[in-house]
Amino acid sequence: MKLTAAVAALVLLAAVPAHASPPPVEARAYVVANTATGEVLAQQRASERLPIASITKLMTVRIALRHLSLDQIVTVGRSSSAVGESTIHLRAGERLSVRDLVKGALIQSANDAADALAAAAANGDTEQFVAWMNEEAQRLGLHDTHFTRPDGLDAPGHLSSARDVLRLARVVMHDRDVRAIVAERTDTIAGGRVLHTWNDLLGTFPGLIGVKTGHTGGAGWCEVAAVRRTGYTIYAVILGSSTRSVRNAGLASLLSWGVSRYRVGPVIESARAYAVAAPGWGKARLQLVTPKGLVRAYRIDRPLVARIVAPPVVSLPVARGQVLGRVQVWAGKRLLGARPLVAARSISRPGFAGRMEWFAGRTLHHIGGFFT
Numbered sequence: 001m002k003l004t005a006a007v008a009a010l011v012l013l014a015a016v017p018a019h020a021s022p023p024p025v026e027a028r029a030y031v032v033a034n035t036a037t038g039e040v041l042a043q044q045r046a047s048e049r050l051p052i053a054s055i056t057k058l059m060t061v062r063i064a065l066r067h068l069s070l071d072q073i074v075t076v077g078r079s080s081s082a083v084g085e086s087t088i089h090l091r092a093g094e095r096l097s098v099r100d101l102v103k104g105a106l107i108q109s110a111n112d113a114a115d116a117l118a119a120a121a122a123n124g125d126t127e128q129f130v131a132w133m134n135e136e137a138q139r140l141g142l143h144d145t146h147f148t149r150p151d152g153l154d155a156p157g158h159l160s161s162a163r164d165v166l167r168l169a170r171v172v173m174h175d176r177d178v179r180a181i182v183a184e185r186t187d188t189i190a191g192g193r194v195l196h197t198w199n200d201l202l203g204t205f206p207g208l209i210g211v212k213t214g215h216t217g218g219a220g221w222c223e224v225a226a227v228r229r230t231g232y233t234i235y236a237v238i239l240g241s242s243t244r245s246v247r248n249a250g251l252a253s254l255l256s257w258g259v260s261r262y263r264v265g266p267v268i269e270s271a272r273a274y275a276v277a278a279p280g281w282g283k284a285r286l287q288l289v290t291p292k293g294l295v296r297a298y299r300i301d302r303p304l305v306a307r308i309v310a311p312p313v314v315s316l317p318v319a320r321g322q323v324l325g326r327v328q329v330w331a332g333k334r335l336l337g338a339r340p341l342v343a344a345r346s347i348s349r350p351g352f353a354g355r356m357e358w359f360a361g362r363t364l365h366h367i368g369g370f371f372t
Contacts, residue, residue, distance in 0.1 A: 020301055022257050025250035028220065028240025029162040032258045035170050036232040036297070037334060041258050049144050049159040050239050053214030053222050054086070054109040056152030056160075058172045060117060061102050063132050067121035070099040070177060074120035080112050083151060085216075087112040088193050100189035106181050108195040109213060111151035118150035126150065137164075140171060154218035162237040169211045169224045169235060182210030200248050201225060205255060209233075221247035227255050231297030234258035261299050267329045268294035268306070268339050274327045275310035279318060279347050286314060288325055288341040296329070296336045305330050310341055316349035 022032065022042035029045040040046075068074070078092040088110040090096075098120070104113030115126070122129035130147055137145040144161035145168075152158070160168075173179055181187075185202050187195045198213040207227045214222040220240040227234045236254040241247035270293035276285045288310050298304055310325030318324075325341035 023250075023253040025238065025254060026241055026246050027238045027250055030236065030238045030250070030254060031162040031166050032234065032236045032254050033166055034232050034258070034262070035166075035226075035235050039299075041234075041261055042254070043162070046163040046237075047144055047161050049161055051154060051158060051216065051219035052152065052160045052165055052239060053154075053216040053219035054111075054114075054152040055165055055169075055212050055214040055222055055224055056147060056150070056158070057105045057109065057114050058168055058212050058224075059133050059136065059147065060114045060150040061105055061178060062172050062175075063129065063136060064098070064102070064117040064121045065175070065177075066132075068098045068117070070097070070102065072098045072120075074098060074101070074116065076112075076116050077119050077124065079126075080116040080119055083111045083115050083153075085111055085153065088189075088195070090116060094191070096190045102177075103181055103184075103187055103189055103195060104193070106178070106212065107184055107187055107197050109198050111153060114151040137168075140167060142167060152214060152216070152219075154216045162239050165224050165237045165239070166235050169226065169237075173209075173211060173226065179209065182212060199223065199225070200244070201252060201255075205252055208255075211235075215244070223247055223251055225251055225255060227259060229259060229262070229297070230264050231295075232262060261301060262297050263300055264297045265295060266293050267296045267298060267304055267336055268327060273344065274306065274308050274341055275325060277311055277314045277324065279314050279316055281316065281350050283316070283347055286318065286347060287344040289344045290327060290339045291321065291342050292339060294329070294337045294339055298331055298336060302331050304336070308341070314343075316347055318343045318347045320344070320346040 028050055029048050031043040031046040032041045073095050076090045076094045081090045081092040086109050088104045088108055090112040101113045101117050104110040118126050118129040133147040142164040145164045146157055146159055148155045148158040185197050201208050209226050209228050211224045211226050221244050222239045224237045236251055238247055238251050268290055271289050273287035273289050275288040279286050307328045320343055322343045323340045324343055326338055327341055328338040329336045
């Protein structure tokens with residue numbers, strides 16, 4: 001006999017409203033998001049078009065590595081060696097690996113390394129390279145973004161937004177070589193050059209895995225950073241802070257607040273009875289339990305709801321461990337996970353004598369009810 005399953009909902013954890021507001025931050029724009037789920041946790045002028053300084057180099061490296069291999073050796077041109085501000089003092093005619101130039105661009109934030117990558121990738125045609133950068137920005141949906149230089153130095157029309165920077169960083173961090181490089185605080189490359197990161201939170205903020213800083217007179221102090229936790233990763237972008245220390249403090253506050261929005265724990269308990277079913281024939285009710293628990297990261301400011309699908313009545317026989325239903329856990333409209341519901345014990349179908357005994361008992365019960 002096929003039985004229709006019943007659906008029930010159970011609130012597992014109520015929302016905790018404490019500390020719901022993000023901390024105050026001195027910046028022209030910011031955004032905080034959980035990139036595992038795509039949830040934006042907080043933002044301020046996140047779509048405003050602003051200069052992003054050396055955060056630009058994330059796109060520069062992405063495009064360069066489409067045309068160059070990390071082990072490829074390139075020759076530094078005169079224009080690349082002449083660029084100013086943050087550099088690794090490249091010399092015209094010097095030969096370096098693409099890997100070393102990428103490290104220079106991402107760790108030291110060297111403008112000459114970024115320009116050398118662009119020139120090598122586009123056979124000296126930097127305008128073509130910038131066109132590729134803009135094409136990729138459109139392909140990625142970075143609608144607030146327009147590049148005019150591969151190094152991120154201030155230039156008319158060289159703009160992006162906190163929202164676009166976050167999206168770009170997420171995409172670039174899919175490259176394992178980039179992930180490894182932006183997590184380095186220091187490294188040594190060709191010519192005995194010792195690189196030092198501008199990312200002051202690396203090695204000091206627990207779980208920080210990158211990503212990229214930036215600073216120019218027009219952009220102020222900027223950074224996109226990522227913190228990895230079990231089951232989720234928090235990204236934060238700050239654009240336009242007044243000083244390096246203000247940027248660092250604001251970014252640390254946003255990352256700490258973002259991490260505090262989540263807990264990691266059991267959302268489905270092992271061996272818990274989430275439903276009961278009637279087996280008939282006078283048998284005791286059957287508990288439907290989860291054979292295995294489920295641990296997930298979940299937001300503390302949203303209730304967790306268990307959606308239980310299970311039959312109110314089951315046909316006999318039933319074997320212990322037999323799947324009879326399921327439980328799903330939802331955080332709003334997002335499914336965190338599911339587990340089957342199984343029979344907690346075996347129940348055999350009674351034989352002929354047992355069924356007759358049950359029928360006789362039911363008949364006497366009804367007769368007694370008639371006279372009372």
